[in-house]
Amino acid sequence: MSAYSYASLDQEYQIRLLKLEPGEAADPIQCSLVPISLLNAIDYESLSYCWGDPAATNTISCHDGRQYGTLGIAAHLHAALVGLRHKDKPRTLWIDAICINQHDMAEKAIQIGLMSRIYSQAMRVVVWLDEAGADISNLDRFIDKALELTPDSTFDNDVIKTTSETLLSSAMELEKEGKLSWRHINWTRLHNLLARHWFERKWVIQEVAFARDAVVMCGGLELSWPKIADLTFRVSQYQVIGSGSRTPTVSLAESQDRVDRIYNAMVMLMIKTFMGQATVLDCVLASKKFKCTSPHDHVYALLSLANAESAASIKVDYTSKIQDVFTDFAISCLISDRSLAVLSIPSSGACRPFHLIAAGDAASSDQPPLPDPLPGLPSWVPDLTALSAEALASYSILPRQFFAGGYTPPSVTVHPCRTRLTLHKSILIDTVGPLAPWLAGPEAVALSTDSKDDAPFDGMDETESSNLRKGMAWVQKCLSLAGIADLSAASVQEGRDFCRTLMCDLTGMRDRLKDDVVDAFRRQTELSLKVVERKIGASWSVYEDAGLAKYAAQFQSSLIQAGYRRFCVPRNAEEGDRVVVFSGAEVLHVIRERKDEKGVFELIGEAYVHGLMDEEVLKLEGVEKVDVVLV
Numbered sequence: 001m002s003a004y005s006y007a008s009l010d011q012e013y014q015i016r017l018l019k020l021e022p023g024e025a026a027d028p029i030q031c032s033l034v035p036i037s038l039l040n041a042i043d044y045e046s047l048s049y050c051w052g053d054p055a056a057t058n059t060i061s062c063h064d065g066r067q068y069g070t071l072g073i074a075a076h077l078h079a080a081l082v083g084l085r086h087k088d089k090p091r092t093l094w095i096d097a098i099c100i101n102q103h104d105m106a107e108k109a110i111q112i113g114l115m116s117r118i119y120s121q122a123m124r125v126v127v128w129l130d131e132a133g134a135d136i137s138n139l140d141r142f143i144d145k146a147l148e149l150t151p152d153s154t155f156d157n158d159v160i161k162t163t164s165e166t167l168l169s170s171a172m173e174l175e176k177e178g179k180l181s182w183r184h185i186n187w188t189r190l191h192n193l194l195a196r197h198w199f200e201r202k203w204v205i206q207e208v209a210f211a212r213d214a215v216v217m218c219g220g221l222e223l224s225w226p227k228i229a230d231l232t233f234r235v236s237q238y239q240v241i242g243s244g245s246r247t248p249t250v251s252l253a254e255s256q257d258r259v260d261r262i263y264n265a266m267v268m269l270m271i272k273t274f275m276g277q278a279t280v281l282d283c284v285l286a287s288k289k290f291k292c293t294s295p296h297d298h299v300y301a302l303l304s305l306a307n308a309e310s311a312a313s314i315k316v317d318y319t320s321k322i323q324d325v326f327t328d329f330a331i332s333c334l335i336s337d338r339s340l341a342v343l344s345i346p347s348s349g350a351c352r353p354f355h356l357i358a359a360g361d362a363a364s365s366d367q368p369p370l371p372d373p374l375p376g377l378p379s380w381v382p383d384l385t386a387l388s389a390e391a392l393a394s395y396s397i398l399p400r401q402f403f404a405g406g407y408t409p410p411s412v413t414v415h416p417c418r419t420r421l422t423l424h425k426s427i428l429i430d431t432v433g434p435l436a437p438w439l440a441g442p443e444a445v446a447l448s449t450d451s452k453d454d455a456p457f458d459g460m461d462e463t464e465s466s467n468l469r470k471g472m473a474w475v476q477k478c479l480s481l482a483g484i485a486d487l488s489a490a491s492v493q494e495g496r497d498f499c500r501t502l503m504c505d506l507t508g509m510r511d512r513l514k515d516d517v518v519d520a521f522r523r524q525t526e527l528s529l530k531v532v533e534r535k536i537g538a539s540w541s542v543y544e545d546a547g548l549a550k551y552a553a554q555f556q557s558s559l560i561q562a563g564y565r566r567f568c569v570p571r572n573a574e575e576g577d578r579v580v581v582f583s584g585a586e587v588l589h590v591i592r593e594r595k596d597e598k599g600v601f602e603l604i605g606e607a608y609v610h611g612l613m614d615e616e617v618l619k620l621e622g623v624e625k626v627d628v629v630l631v
Helices: 075-084 105-113 115-121 139-149 157-176 188-194 204-209 225-237 252-273 280-286 322-335 442-448 462-481 492-502 515-532 549-562
Strands: 014-020 030-037 045-048 057-063 068-074 091-094 124-128 214-218 221-224 412-414 421-431 578-581 588-593 600-607 626-630
Touching (some): 068 075, 105 115, 139 225, 188 225, 188 252, 214 225, 280 322, 462 515
Parallel strands (some): 030 057
Antiparallel strands (some): 412 421
């Protein structure tokens, strides 16, 4: 039998549906492809799955009334068809890899534009996960019980904060009485489900966002996707898993992977909630931990989820160079969104994913090599293949927190060459001086080996002790740069200013820090320094201190982001770089003058300078406003 040849789709809103013929598990897969119009009401299900290894393929038989032929499909999709096939009746499905001619780029671009209708008009979306994998037995019952025990979801940050504090306080009281609390819940089976690759695939975001109903099929179970999403949203909001959990410990890398997968599932629900309101940039930032096969899809997979004005100027074209796609995206953010927030994404080469390196490891030992920066990008165009840190600039759907460049819209000109950007009415305010180390980078190895006393602290293993020693050595470097010899001897205001700078004055929920949080963070830091100096025992823990425990989650999220910076400037900043206020920008930025072209700069990234984040520079008399050209 010859290979199947696709007939063209000639009508607007026309798609193909796959009719999966009935059969037993061992029978060959037989199907037909039927062209239909989305303008007509037709019952079908849409499949959401991972494409898997393209080299592992199986063959199915296909016909469309004109011809019989064979189609090669990925082994994982073949397994899904076998599992979904009814024994006694056909099943009608829409499956992207089969229903779209993947070799026709023009058709592919048109069909991607119809994705929102395809998934929203389906009776339901069936999520097919790997059958192989770690144990998820009885996970359906576990999810139902966990939803009963956890507070309802909310978007009210004050309620989230109060509820989180109450949850942690009640757990500590129960444990003092020798009773079990929610911190003893074993979340392993939920983690086992989330470990499937589907939860890191960028295209699946819209597939479940548009679904009227969605079911997850895995390991012989049918699980409600809305329940899974709601549970991960709750545990993320209230830090149920991270706040001193008593469940079995895992390696640092596995722990971070678990956090990432919970974050991804939570983001799917967040994007569905704000679908049509958020900008394309909002969606890009929220989905930074997701992956895709084609780098074009870091933009294209999100267009249907954003508001129409934000997405209108970006055209789907898989024949375009990826540099052009990312440049189109950046220009759209600047012009259509009328915002400089895209400049807060770390610039090309500055946003490579970091790898934690334990004390004693060489930077080049067992660590995977960092991928090369995408060549040919202007410094102001982000490399979307390598996003990592949260930006200080706000999501458009949330209240803006900083106003360094004032409240007026930015004044921007994109040059015809599309590689140069002029930001009008800018103010050059300072020069970067001595820098703190980058806590998450290879140079931080030396921080944990400076001490001659490298014995583990009481109650801590070698890795935990090394991480604490490294973190506090980094804090000491930052204190030195701030001119503070002893944090415990600093005034209240001096201590607050330092801690706000260290945390960039933002909570993990994107609010400005309140004094009680800042004061608690200072106390935690002082106690941690005493542990390192062996003035108190390491048995002390922020999770066991009633006065600090309620702030633990905020400390954790803020410090994770601090680890991406050199105190308050981007991690690739250098002495002599300039600090600038762009008119209309939320935050400050660091730029570097080109050696071969005077007056022309490269963007290094965003910056936080305490006392200059709320229009203070614009209120100074006599400041010179200039045009800054970025390349």
